[in-house]
Amino acid sequence: MDRLIEAIENAQNPSVVGLDPTPALVPPQVVASFADEVRDSVEDPAEIPAAQLAVAYFEFNRAIIDAVADIVPAVKPQIAMYEAIGPAGVDAYTMTCEYAQQQGLYVLGDIKRGDIGSTAAAYAGHLSGVTGSDGEAQPFDPWHEDAVTVNPYLGTDGITPFVDAAAAADKDIFVLVRTSNPSSKELQELDLADGGKLYEHVADLVEGWGSATIGSHGYSRVGAVVGATHPEEGAALRERMPRTFFLVPGYGAQGGTAAGVAGMFDKNGSGAIVNSSRGIIGAWKKTGEYRDDMSAGEALDLVASAARRAASDMRDDLRVNVYR
Numbered sequence: 344m345d346r347l348i349e350a351i352e353n354a355q356n357p358s359v360v361g362l363d364p365t366p367a368l369v370p371p372q373v374v375a376s377f378a379d380e381v382r383d384s385v386e387d388p389a390e391i392p393a394a395q396l397a398v399a400y401f402e403f404n405r406a407i408i409d410a411v412a413d414i415v416p417a418v419k420p421q422i423a424m425y426e427a428i429g430p431a432g433v434d435a436y437t438m439t440c441e442y443a444q445q446q447g448l449y450v451l452g453d454i455k456r457g458d459i460g461s462t463a464a465a466y467a468g469h470l471s472g473v474t475g476s477d478g479e480a481q482p483f484d485p486w487h488e489d490a491v492t493v494n495p496y497l498g499t500d501g502i503t504p505f506v507d508a509a510a511a512a513d514k515d516i517f518v519l520v521r522t523s524n525p526s527s528k529e530l531q532e533l534d535l536a537d538g539g540k541l542y543e544h545v546a547d548l549v550e551g552w553g554s555a556t557i558g559s560h561g562y563s564r565v566g567a568v569v570g571a572t573h574p575e576e577g578a579a580l581r582e583r584m585p586r587t588f589f590l591v592p593g594y595g596a597q598g599g600t601a602a603g604v605a606g607m608f609d610k611n612g613s614g615a616i617v618n619s620s621r622g623i624i625g626a627w628k629k630t631g632e633y634r635d636d637m638s639a640g641e642a643l644d645l646v647a648s649a650a651r652r653a654a655s656d657m658r659d660d661l662r663v664n665v666y667r
């Protein structure tokens with residue numbers, strides 16, 4: 344986690360931009376502008392719409408990355424949005440991760456994987472690719488992610504392969520603990536026989552899973568996902584998990600606020616990074632400046648300038664509330 348913590352300190356900004364493109368979030372003229380390029384390169388005409396959207400997603404992301412790379416320390420591409428359009432989308436995801444790393448950004452791959460140990464070891468290829476059998480594996484990095492999110496529902500033997508891969512590749516993982524969605528309480532708030540809640544039990548497991556990987560800033564490679572929509576629980580988890588860094592999604596579009604997440608930071612103003620996806624990549628839609636007759640270039644410029652404004656507003660909002 345040291346690389347992320349140092350990137351946050353350099354930017355003086357504990358926020359991460361979520362790159363979660365959807366067809367509704369990309370200006371239509373930007374998608375349309377790639378029609379000729381794609382038509383010439385795709386054999387099966389049925390694949391043209393997805394291929395065109397995939398190219399548009401990458402150019403949309405590139406414009407946003409270029410506009411915020413000097414403001415934010417990290418980006419969080421959500422693989423679901425890319426998988427939704429098939430293999431071309433996954434290529435756009437990987438190209439986005441690689442481009443963001445080339446711009447010096449920490450890439451948090453939001454893939455939320457979880458499985459039995461043998462399969463988890465394959466999924467951990469997201470952190471360090473696996474080629475050949477034991478001993479012959481040549482490290483390679485096909486996904487260009489610095490961290491991935493994982494689902495702990497299968498318990499320790501489903502997580503250990505991710506921790507091992509993260510340690511081997513100087514990367515990190517973030518484990519779902521108290522998620523931002525409304526239905527999370529159906530499971531996470533269940534009362535346990537010992538008087539605690541299920542998410543607190545998961546929190547204790549996460550703190551333990553990271554205990555052998557504490558870095559120079561006092562946090563382990565095993566982070567936790569704690570929703571901005573749960574301010575009180577988040578503040579209590581901050582105390583309960585002194586060696587666990589938090590990824591805090593739910594700011595902005597889901598109603599989370601800077602004041603609400605302040606308690607998720609430690610006394611030095613570290614310990615967490617706050618995500619906003621739609622609030623930043625969709626900011627252009629709220630400017631009132633978009634016009635259907637804009638060129639693709641003008642529309643992308645608006646996407647970029649609005650994202651930059653939203654990212655700097657979020658940085659200032661967090662600085663006022665967190666860096667007390």
Ligand SMILES: O=C(O)c1cc(=O)[nH]c(=O)n1[C@@H]1O[C@H](COP(=O)(O)O)[C@@H](O)[C@H]1O
Binds near residue numbers: 361363596618622
């Ligand atoms: O793992 C995550 O990042 C995550 C966990 C969680 O509890 N809630 C949550 O919203 N997320 C992700 O954070 C992003 C939130 O997007 P916005 O609501 O648009 O800011 C999405 O990519 C979600 O998948």
